[in-house]
Structures are given as C-alpha cells and as structure tokens.
Amino acid sequence: MRIAYFSPLPPKHTGIATYSRHLAQALSAHAQIEFFDPQPGETGALDYAARPELLLSLHWYDALLYHFGNNPRHHLDMYRAFLLRPGVVVLHDIILYYLMAGLGRGGLLQEFLFNYGPLRLGEFFELERDCQNGDVLRYRQPQRYPLVKRILTVASGIIVHSETSARLVRSQGARCPVHVVPLLAYPPMLEPGAPTTRAQCRSELGIEPDELIIGCFGYNGPTKRLPIVFEAVARLRERLPCRVLVVGEADALNRDIAASGIVDRVIRAGFVDDERFGALLRSIDILANLRFPSMGETSATLIQALACGIPSLVSNDAWFAELPDEAVRKIGVGPNEAAEVAAALLELGLDPARRAVIAEAGRAYVAEHCAPAAVARRYAEILAETARLEQIRRRRLGLEGLAQALPPAVPLGQASPTGALTQAAKSQADGPRSGLADERGAPLADDR
Template sequence: MRIAYFSPLPPQRSGISDYSAELLPYLAQRAEVELIVEDGFQPDAALGSAFPVRSLTEFERRWRRYDVCLYQVGNSILHAFIYKTLASYPGITVLHEVFLHHGIADSTAWRGDFAGYVREMGYSYGMEGVRIAWAVRRGERPYPLFTHPLNERVLDLSLGVIVHSAYARDHVLARRPHLPVAHIAHGVTLPPPMPDGRARLGLPEEALIVGSFGLVTPEKQMGLALRAFAHLRARRPEAMYLVVGEVLASHPPLMPLIAELGLQESVHFTGRVPDLVTFMAYIAATDIAINLRYPTVGETSGSLLRVMAGGVPAIVTDAGWYQELPEGTCLKLPPEADEAALAAALQTLADDVNRRQQIGATAREYIAQTHRWEDAANAYLAFIRDVLTG
C-alpha cells in the first residue's frame, strides 16, 4: 500500500507533529509512506532521511501513484493546507479533535477572510450558521468555539475517519451515521526509568513537585490549579509547581496571580522544552500532575498519556475522553470542581505516597496494554483496507 501522508511535522510546534513522528516508523514497516508537505517546508533531518518528502505541488502531479491520502487533522492553523487539499483529494482523515472551530476561524476570519468564515458556518449550519457568523462580526456574540464543531465539511470530504476515543466516535456517528469510523487508541512510548531525573534537571530531591504538561491554554484552567497549589504550599513549603510547555500567546497573564498568591519562588515555567527526552525527564521528576481540560474540544491528551506512561498520578477533569480512563488510573474531578475540591485532591495525593505509587503503576500498566504504537499502525492499515475495498 502506498500512502500519501499529510500532517504537521517536526520542527513544527504541535502535538500532532510529535504524534506523527512516533507513528510513522510503525506504518512504514507495513506500507510505503511518503510525506506531503507545504511548498518550501522541510521536516527535521530524522524524518527527511527516513521518508521520501514531496511538496504539495509535486504531489498534485503524481497523486495517482498513491493508494490513499492519509490526513492528520487538528484544531490549529497548521492544518490549513491539509484542509484545502482534502477538498480536492478525498482520503482517510484522522480527527485529533472533534471541534475544528479554532483552526478554521484562525485560517479565515482571524486573518482577514471573514467571508471564508461565513461560508464555513453556512456550509455546516445553513442560514442559522450565517446569522451566527454575522452576529460575531457585529460584536453581538463571541465565536461559538465550543458549541459548533465546524467539522462537517471535513467529515463530508472524508472516505473514512479515525478517532482516538469513543467520545469522538459517537460524535461523528451522530452527525454522519453512514461514514466509516474507527476508534484507534493514541499510541504512547513507554519511557525507561529515570531515577536521576531531578539531578539532571537541577531540581531538589526533597521537594514535592506538582507539574502541568503541554501547551498552556485557558481550557487547562491554570488559574484554578495555581490557587489550589497555594493551599498545598501553605502546608508543604518545599512544594514546587512546574509548568512544562509553552504558554499560548493569547493566554491571560499568569504572573499577577502568582504574585498575588505569593508563589514567585515556587512556580517555574520551562517554556517548550527542546526534545522528548527532556519532557519525559520532567515527568519523571514529578510527584503529582494536574491535567485539567474544560471545556473540551473532544481531544485526546497526548501529554496526559505521557504522564501516565511515566507512572505519575494525575488529577484530571471528568469530561470528554477523560471519562473513558479506567478507575484507578487517575484521579477525576467533575467539570464544576472549584478551588477547594482541587486543593483537597492535591492534598490527598501529597499525604499518601502509597496511593500515588498505586495510581502511577496502574496508569503505566494501562498504557502498556492499550496504547501500543504497533497496534495503532496495524489498526490504521486494516481500517484503510476495509474502506478502500468497500
């Protein structure tokens, strides 16, 4: 099978870039894969040396040579060229988030093409969508980012769809009941033990370390997490909070809240770390992870899966995909949980080393059994064959 593979790729800053970099070697064991990129873009040296890389212009001259186009689609501007290509060359779409509204708005209205946004809203929701779009333009309402998925055109252009959760599968089938859909677990690489992680990172061995991982967006509720952490630190002065990942440029400033809470010496931002080894070293150095996400856009959290693979207990929001995580693999809080509830959950784990170890071990075993890259690649190819053969 010859696959034309479309995705953000390293060095582009995207969780889906990282996902593709790990999935591709397993797909390549069973299929011929060529990477299709925007004209002028070059993936990093590791991928560029391992796979044929074709520009979009070159692909358009040779598209008949492929058996299928495989599109990795997410909710960001990095997928704009993929979205446009899908319209001309239907294929199998991997839908990493159910909601694509942020990405489509970013590629249209937020870049001066409001007419393009109106067309997308009209396609998906008819005249009601057009009325909503113009109400946004007049400042009468905010963008409906979490109520209108704006994924309908992608679904209609796809021969079949792969998702990473039952939540996403059910959403797609509710809108397009006859569309072939496969639920394939997001792969994760189990990291080796890193007993010297804190020493390598210059972190104190005696500290209780709380961590949050991945891109910091408003939905991750960092304000709530910081206020809850302040309660913990009042009882555990040695506690530290590591925020490992880039803070979204449009995120409200966090430093004023940190100063208000008196946490300047205990909260540390790393920014985006240079590589996966460093990212996993920070996870290994962490005692408790906080991975809140509400409202959800139907995503599966790659950063949480890495935390679980690292054997670190995590506190999560019991919504969307997180609801599917088995009991005992994490500590779940309802979406309406407040500062007191999160502080209590933090304190519970901080006070009980055995419970932390038990949750971490259960989480790692769950990942080892259900999120193998080899299984994901096999399921991809089986689904593609089923779709192509009807």
Template sequence: MESSRRIYRGSVKRKPACSEAYQPPWQACQGAFMKLACIGPLRPSRTGVADFTENLLPFLADRCEIELFTDGYAPSESPISQRFPVGDIGEFIRSAFRFDGVLYQMGNHYRYHRAVFEALVRVPGVVMLHDCVLNQFFGKYALERGNFGTFRNLFELCYGRQTAESELASFWNAHGDPYRFPMAGAIARCSRGTIVMSEYGKDIVLQEARETPVLKVNFPYFGGPGAPAPVNDFRRKFNVPEGAFIVASMGHMTPAKRIHVAVDAFQELSAKYSNSLFLLAGETSSRYPVIDRIRRGSFPNVVYLGYLTKSELDALMAVADVCINLRYPSTGEMSNALIDMLGCGKVVVVSNHAQFTEFPDDVCIKINLGPRERDDLASELLKLASDDARRSSVGEAARSYIASEHSPEAAAEAISQFIAEHSRSEPLLSPGAMKVLLAPDAPMKRYKQAFAYNRKRFSSFFNEYGLAHTMRTAIERMRARTNAKSPKACG
C-alpha cells in the same frame, strides 16, 4: 527478504484531474504492502501532531510503504527523515496517483494544517482528526482568504441554513462559541473515512456527518524502556531540590488547560508543605496572562520552565509526584502528555469531562467542574501529598491500563486496515462540491467583511487586556506569520 514484503504498486494509466475523486488502485489482499502517503506537520514544528506522526510512523512502516509530505520546509535531521522520503504537499498533489492510500494528520492549528486541509479537498483520503473542534481553524481560513462566504458555507453544511442564519451573527461580532459548533463534519464529509482517538470525538463527528465511516483508536503510548532520563542534569539546570514534592503540568498552556485553577489550588498545598513545587512546561498562549504572572513570580513555588526538549520532559516526568492535566472546554483531542504520564505510572489529576471520563476511575483522579473545582483539586493534592500508598496504587493502575489498552502496534494495525477498507470509499462531498463551497466572495464584499470583523475583534481584545498588551500581541502575530512564510523558520 523481498518475498516477505510483497509490494503491490498497482497500475495507473493516467493522472486524475484535481476536481475528480482520486481512486487508489490498491485492493487489500493478504500479505500486500500498500504504498501510503502521509500528509501533515513534522518536527521541528512545535505541535503535538508532529510528535505523534513521527512516533507512529515506525509502526505503520511494518504494514505500509510510506512517503511523507509536509508544508514547504525541511524536517529536522532525525531518524524519521532519514528513513522515509519527505516531500512538499504540492508535490504530493501533483503525484497522488502513485499512492494506494492517503493518511492526513489534521489538527486545529491554522498555520500547521491549512495546506493539509487544502490537499484533502483536492485529493480525498482518510483523515486522522487530532482535534474535533475546528471552528476557529475555519474562521482563520476564511479570514486569511478574506472570504467569510467560505465560513458561512461550511457552517451551513454542518448545521443547516436555519441554524446558520440564527447563529452566524455572533461569529461576525467575534463572540461566537466554537465549542457549540465544532465543524468537524466539514472535514469528515470530504474524507474517505475519519479516525479519532476518543468516543467523545467520534460522537462529535457523527453528529455532523452521520454517514461517514469513523474509526476510534486509543491514543498509542510510545514510551517504554529507553535511556534513563537525565534527572540530575534537570535538577541542576532548573534548581529543583532533592526531596521536594513536585506537581507538574505539561503541554500547550491555553485557557482551556485551566492552569489558573491549578495554580490557585496549589497555593493551599504550598501553604502546608513548604517544600512543594509546581513546575509547568510547554508553549504558552498570548491569550493567557496567568503565565505572565507566573513568570513575574506572583505565585510562591510555582515555576514556568518554558518549552522543554524531549529529554528534559522525560526528566520532569520522572521527578514529578503528581501531574495535573485539566481541560475545559474540550476540543475532543486526546493529550499526548496525559498518555505519557499515565504510561509512566504517574498519578494524574484530570477534569471529569468529555473524553477524560472514558478512563476507568482507578486509573486517574477526576475532578468535577463547577464552583467546587478549585477546592476539590486542592483537597486531592493534600491527600496525595500525605498518602504514598495511594499514589503508588493509582500510578500502578495507570501503568497497567495504558500498557494493555494503548498499544501502538494495535493502533497501527487498526489504522492501516481502516485505510485499506476505505481507500475506494466515496467522500460524502466530492472535490467539485467542496470547490464550490470554498469559492471566494466578490473582492469588495471580502474586504468589507474582513475589516468589520477585525475592527470588532481588536476592540474586544483591547477592552479585555488594554492597549499595550493588545498592540504587543498584534505585533507578535504579524512576526509569527512572517516567520511562518519563511522556510528558515522551521528548520
């Protein structure tokens, strides 16, 4: 057995200093297994990046010897944590010399990815970008450190001094548009290579870091034959009647998911088909009051189910007749829920925008943005409700396309080869240069900047949502930050 898995560990005489660019000893050779460190969030963190990582690991394990590192908490008792060694990110930084390659899983959620970014700065590796709009991540990173100089330096790195001087004032006033200035280049420049899952995301990275190596892989579909979804239990628990026409939306509910448009369009369907139900599942954003209105029963036949377990999500997908996955603006990410819906042969309605334009037209229903978005969506829902043959045809085209183009084996092979090819590539920006960019401002300047920014942000939030909602949100965020610092919060 050992001969079929020849593991080459290399030889290292010393541990490199954190300010030096770490050079892995491993070189790609036929039949060799590289020792790979995977850094990022794991379950039970409620983030799609954790789900993606744990789903991909078994396929990477056929090609690499893997150790996992996450941010200061014990992962859930799952087959993944029992199969792979799991350590803290700080431990990885101290022992990075043991590994032949490093794969970082990077998203835009500050709480889950702050430590990932800090490890990347100290020990460069290949980064898998799950979101390509990282402006708000860096904004929070600067605020947490009380250091607007960090944000200014990274912004200037991506767009130049002239653009920084003309645009940064809007961010100081809490009115900047993060989608105009994604800042993915800051991550790409301190990595050995960048992996994205859409051509749209690839373009964002290359616009800000033209010389960086970039690999685009299709988001893998991890579904397939398995235990039957507990449909009957699901129907009983959530009071979903047999024979109802089910429209479903799954994932983190933020304003960009355009749930308000979908709910408005569904009202037209509900008026004609009284047995129709719109079921929503996933975490919610405090910045999205439409979910509160749904909870209060403001919309007939629209039900928010909350955060569901994996088996409950499978059951929801099984009973759904049509799924809605709108998105604007886009951060360049590919939706795990969308790939699952298509892979299951569901009819999915998407926004005809950004990465979703990359799907063939016969695989999903595309809705144009603009003044007719709501009307076009309502029209498509009415057509789909009355046309079983069309739903079947679109669903089968989706299933076939995902099966042929979104293989996890192909993704794992491409990722492992890319890491092997670039394990010795020099980052565009050395760890020493990044350390200078992240250097803090003088203490008094930091305090003044943080106070001015938060005062303006609080005022903007108060004017939009009122005092009660603003105070409730502030308290919830303080509690979330406190819980995040406690190891018990995540397991």
C-alpha cells in the same frame, strides 16, 4: 501498501507532530510511508504548498492519511489539499472552529453556511460581534460551532481516539465509517527511566528533594485550566511544599501567575524538544492534565505520563471520564474545581503509597490499550479496508479512471503557496464534477 501521510512533523511546535512521528515509525512495519508537510525543514517531507503539482500524483498511493488539529498555522494548507484529494482523516480535535477561522472571514462564512445553512446566518453576525476587534480567530466559544461537517462529508474514513469523539462525529453527520483507535504510547516512555536522570533534571531546575512537583505540559491554552491549578497550589502554600512546572507555550501565563500570587512557586521551561520533554515529564510527581470545555480532544501527554508511572489529575469530562477510575484522579468541573484540585494534591502529596497505586494502574491501562505495534496494526487494517472499499465504489460507478481525472495543473510561481492550492481548489470546483472532492463537498475559494 503506499501511504501519503499528511501531518505537521517535528520540530514544529505542536503535539500532533510528535505523535505523528511515533505513529509513522510503528506504521512503517506495515507500509511504505511518504510524508507531506509544508515548510518541512530537514524532515525530507514533500512541500506540497510550495509545489502544489505534487498533489496531482496522489492517485499512485494506496491510501491518503490526514492528521487534523484545530491550529490553522499547521493545518490550513492540509485542509485545502484534503479537499482536492480526500482520504482517511485522523481527527485530533473535533471542534475545528479555529482551523476554519484561519480561512479568513469569507472562508469562515462559507464553512458556517455549509454546516448550519442560511437560516442561521444571523448567528454568524452575532459571532463576529463577540470577537475582539472583529477578529474571528479571537472568538471565545468555539465549542458552539465545531465546523467539521465538510471534512465528515468528504472523508473516506474517520479515525478518532475515544468513544466520546466518535459520538460527537456521528452526531455531526459523518457519512463514512468512524473508527476508534486508542492513542499510542511513545516507545521511550515505555522504557524504565534512570533514577539518575530524574535526580539530575530536578537538580538542574533547583528542586529540593522533598518538594512535590506538579507538571503542566503541552500548549497551555485557556481550556487547560492553569489558573485553577495555580489557585489550588496557592491554597496549599502553608500545608504542602510544592511547585508547578510549566512546560510548553501558554496564553497569558505571566498574568495568570501574578494573579494567583505564586510567582515563587512556578518553574517555566517553555517549548522543549522531545528528549527534554521526556526528561522533564519523568522529573515530576503529579501531572495536572485538566481540560474544559472539551474540544473533543484526547491527550498524548497524559498517555505518556501514565506509561512512565506519573499519577495524573484529569477533568471528569469527555474522553478523560472514559479512563478507568483507578488509573487517574478525576476532578469535577464546576465552581468547586480549585478546591477539588487542592484536596487531590494534598491527598496524593502526603501519601506516596497512594500515588504508587494509581501509577501502577495507569501503566497497566497503557500496556493493554496503547502499545505502538497494536495501534499501528489497527491503522494499517483501516487504511487497507478503506482502499479496498474505494476501489469497489469506483468500479460500481464506472469510474475506474477517476484518479486520472485531475484538475488543471497549477502554475508554479504563484504569489503564495496557499494561494496556489486555493487556485487549484477553484479549478476543481468550477470544472466537471468528476473528482472525489466535487462529489462529496465543494472546496473553499477564500484565501484571506
């Protein structure tokens, strides 16, 4: 089986890139994989944004796999390519408001109307008024408008990582099969970490042997609840020797730290490569992995923490609420959130035996559900079955030659790569209704 694999790849600053690399490594035991990624650097991926004619050869692949997140920087070109040549979609986020906002006001308006119809047009103008300086990328309530309907309409299959996400996808009107496949654990995290590496890493960070280190990892946006963690640590200043290690980029981090009054209790590592990420993860004592409101996402960082035996705090909401109670420490969302976090940190900080029990339960959960070989095998089964059903569908419709019914070739040298893809989408939308994208949902034409 040959797979055209669309995803951001390392060293791009997104957890989806790291996840995709590990998944592809495991999946390569079942299939030949060709990577597609704009501005691929040294990865060897095919840059379909700079060379959109590459999309005209996708009919030679047995399966097309698209990894979608909510960041337009990494997924906007992929979205346009997907509308031209649909396939199986891995939804890492169910709320895709910000991805669609990356299309500009006109593109967002088209998506809004496709999802909710003209009778709700007034809500779009209210949305605009709620945005700072009218910038639709600054809307603060994206969970109100998932804007995922077009992907669900066009895709030949959907893969999500939790039952919560599957319910959300089905409630949004998915027309294709929806599959739940657990996140996979990264192989390096499944191997025992060297105690000397942990000690060295802590020493480099200036951590005292008796200090409790709470880790916050990944892109720390507003839903990651960093101010709550900082407030909890501030409450424990006189009761527990602890500090917070923040790894990854973060919105308004300086302001949040200053507001909490714990400048001396925060260690900042910024964005790091995968090897350093793993070393820092093993250096902490507790992971704070709060998420609210949920965008329908799961957390690869949490799975890696559980794999290497790091007890973790999670919000008792969405996918995190599905996890076994014994494998994580769940925190309620609401007005008492900071107090609950402080109580949990105090409980676990003063009781190493309790931390060890949770750590062992977390390892057991990952071993049972997240083994790379098992996850990859499930992906291979889904892709093979989807390809088989697609062939049957084409034969029934008398469209055996559908793959060769290509849109007009896009001339090279367009003003912008994304403009070229958009022009191809326009051609597909305006031409005869012979392609999969036309059949299940018209592509966008806005390129702002």
